[in-house]
Amino acid sequence: MSEYSQMLHKILRSTWNNLNISEQWMKADVYIPKEQYSTEIDQFRPISLLNLEGKIIFFVMESCLTKCLIENGYVNVSVQRGVLQVPLGYPEEAKMIWMLPAGPC
Template sequence: MKVLNSQYKEAREEERIGLAQLMCILRKKIRVLCRAEWHRRWQRRERARKRAAFIANLFKFTKELLGRSEGSQRGRPQSEGPSGTSYKVYKKRLRRLWKILRVFWRRGKIPEQWRVAEGVWIPKEENSTQIDQFRIISLLCVEAKVFFSAVSNRLCTYLSKNTYIDT
């Protein structure tokens, strides 16, 4: 563009018309390219932001995907934990679960959400009113249960195979 500008200044009057048209076309193309580059950078930043948000709060994605059920339904075989994620999600999406667990295994840090249990009072009888008619259960997040059961299984296998413990 600079070269074209200098040629325009040095050109005769009849050549300037063609150079002006050429500069106009180049400006439009440069504007389109700049806009495309800006959108590409914006999309890259947006993807990085979404990736960071997903890793920071893994449960938000599954809550949005499935919706959080309000209140407990009696007769449900397994309750959702604090994350609101059912076991059914991970039965269908094993590869996604494996990738999540690998991230935490490599980092060596357990998320704060995995360390917290949610206490839920479940009535023993139909119309329970007294405290002794309830039992409390601790709901843990599904991901933590799967992760720690895998670690436990590996540890037990290793200890028994190398005769550190007798079974």
């Protein structure tokens, strides 16, 4: 495992064990100017950017919540597909998730 992977694993494990999510991981709005000299808010367009660590931990939390909702009959999967998991885009992310300790889900 690379040095980056080890550091990422340590951060995610600590977050999971302490149930303490960084406030920075929850902020995503960035405003991009539409014109060169934008000064008014309507001259900007918002985009959402989240860091990798936040994406991984929120994916794990979403997976646990989805599993709980489906197993307890709160979601009818024959008509509701919006809560079903989408595979991760990067193998490194999936590897980090499987290395986290087992949680309540």
